[in-house]
Amino acid sequence: MEDRLDAQATGSAPRCRRRGRRVRCRLPPPAAPSDHPDTAAVRHLPAYFLARQGRHEAALLQFRLVDGCVGALPWRNWEDPVAVYCLWRNRAVKGVRHR
Numbered sequence: 563m564e565d566r567l568d569a570q571a572t573g574s575a576p577r578c579r580r581r582g583r584r585v586r587c588r589l590p591p592p593a594a595p596s597d598h599p600d601t602a603a604v605r606h607l608p609a610y611f612l613a614r615q616g617r618h619e620a621a622l623l624q625f626r627l628v629d630g631c632v633g634a635l636p637w638r639n640w641e642d643p644v645a646v647y648c649l650w651r652n653r654a655v656k657g658v659r660h661r
Contacts, residue, residue, distance in 0.1 A: 602627070603634035610636050613650045618657025625651045 609624035628634075629651075637643035 602631045606631075606634040607636060609654075610650055613654045613657075616657065618654045618661070621650075621654040622658050625654055 605624045605628045609621050609628065612618075612621035612624065632643050632647045637647045640646040
């Protein structure tokens with residue numbers, strides 16, 4: 563069991579390096595296939611947090627991959643999830659345009 567955990571830790575662990583206050587990681591390829599039913603739901607959180615961090619290009623990539631699906635976290639925490647989703651997506655678009 564311990565050998566398996568060590569192999570997993572070294573074989574699939576992300577490689578990270580610090581740049582200022584951010585940590586950039588090269589992640590291994592995703593284990594789930596791209597057509598997995600939960601893929602869109604999982605992309606919403608990075609889209610939201612990347613937009614909040616001002617990382618608009620990365621956020622916009624995530625928003626493009628999930629556009630049209632608004633029933634996931636974090637949007638469902640607000641009274642009007644569609645409006646909040648559109649607000650953050652539009653901020654990402656504007657941020658890319660102003661670069």
